Amino acid sequence: MTVDTSSTDDSTLGAGAEFLSIEAAVAAAEAVLSQRFGSTITLIDAEDLAGSGPATVVRARVDSSPFALPRTLVIKHYPGPARPGQDDAFAREAASYQLFTALSPEDRMCPELLAHGADHRVLVIDDFGRMPTLEDKLCGGDSRAAETALLSWARSLGRLHFSTANREADFNALLRRLSSRGRAGDGGSRDHSVGVAPGEVTALVPALLAQALAVTVPEPVHQAADRAAKLLTAGAYRAFSPVDLWPDNNLVTDAGLRFLDFERGRVRSALIDAAHLRVPFVTDPHPLALPAGMSEAMVAAWRAEIVGLWPDFGDDDTLEGHLLDTELLLIWHATRTHLPALADVSNASRTGKAAALVTWWLGLAEHAGHSERDGDDAVAEHAATVADVLDARFGPGLRLELYPAFR
Known part of the structure; x- marks a missing residue:
């Protein structure tokens, strides 16, 4: 066992x-x-x-x-x-x-x-000194302080995108100069939007779902994933991203959240970061869950900071469609990353990756179920099916535990 x-x-x-x-x-x-x-x-x-x-x-x-x-x-x-x-x-x-x-x-x-x-x-x-991190707030005992910190993080992420949206050429020039002096390539030719090239995710995950879970991906879901991959590798909505959007990489200061650790920093589609607000801390080694409604509030806080830069996001249907497609791709990537390692797991815990996958797929089913766009009903059904199969294997009733501040 x-x-x-x-x-x-x-x-x-x-x-x-x-x-x-x-x-x-x-x-x-x-x-x-x-x-x-x-x-x-x-x-x-x-x-x-x-x-x-x-x-x-x-x-x-x-x-x-x-x-x-x-x-x-x-x-x-x-x-x-x-x-x-x-x-x-x-x-x-x-x-x-x-x-x-x-x-x-x-x-x-x-x-x-x-x-x-x-x-x-x-x-x-x-040195900002011994300031608490966002993780400290989430793991503390004050739910109001944790909620305030999360909204500040989302606003700061929007401000970061706003201030760097037109600086891609500057960043690439700095990176080339530093990489040249280091006598090594910067590895930047490959798109790391979700950890691997989006095309790899769309090509490999359907086979994984079929082999590991006996779940077939419907054609509308294929189309949504392909649509997301094309959007994320296009030139629109690009801004700097720290990439490792983890709670312990952010300091809570009097002036707002401050980002740390840019070891994988790059310019990429800001929609990747925004989708992390829908699937909170999906790439964190130890993610937990947020209470109902928190992700929506975080998206609204981020949107308020960037809508003047990208007016398209002032339209609810446009933003929702982009976020839903990107959320699907993020969850596919997380499934490809974690599911093979869970092949022999039983007695799954509520703080582990099996519970995270069930929770993320259920969230996708809920978000897609609220959409009126053609094909999103298939995404909702697909997500619910995957969540049910995962829960039957690792559960039942498996859900990711909330962060301590919200328990």
Whole structure:
């Protein structure tokens, strides 16, 4: 018997981080700060922040500097060279922070980049201090505070899209320069909109559903998925995305939510991010559920920030259609990612991936059931069928647990 432990699996992004040297990170930071300001800068009292990605993340205090630097700084050090032909997390993060640092302070939705160096593969950023994350709010005991933080996150995501929608050429130029200096390709030629190329999702998932669940995908559902894939790879509605839209990658500050961790940052269709509001934290290693109505409120908050940029989204039917198609593609991708690993699972938990899949498919069935667009009734029926089959296998009555703040 195998128990569903998917909710507690460690993220592979953090593998090896414990072996990285704090001392090397501090030395690299001192070097790039000295190069940036033209004078020796000494950092002390280094504290390991235990980042979840490939970088060593350290908080350090400025001991001596002739310049008006913040008292403490955050260092992100990527040891070792970039690998040719592979996506370079350092290049993506450095290009992302450079893009935002060039914006006005009110449009900067992340800490300020103070110094960086491709040779040292290090970034030094402003330290917001010991602020709570969105995950802290969701896992706390105050439902009102959690709701406020979620709406702030959605608004901040809309502001991020609004301020970066016309900066794709700038971001790509920064990324090319950093990748060239790192002597490795940036891996950006492949569309990573939902983790793999959307065409791969539409090509592979129907066969998986047929083989693993004996569920046949109706033609209108194929059409909806193909429609989404074409939309997401087109040139419309493109803006910067952190990609890893996880609760612990966002700080709750007095000025609103601030985004962290741009190791996979890129410009892509903003509809991918907006669909994450409909399928909350679908790519998070440990997602839980939100209460009824919360996703709709988050979409409304995001929409209010971007409708002046993309007037099409002022039309309810247009926005709903785009979100529904993209939601389908996200859930197909999540199913392709998680279902094969659940083949031998029984006694599935309410915090694991089996429960997440059942909940996400049921949500899609509900959203499609409210649509009056031709073909969406088939999407609703397809989603309900998949949810029923998954629940029969891993349940019954399996639903994803709410975040603690809403229990």
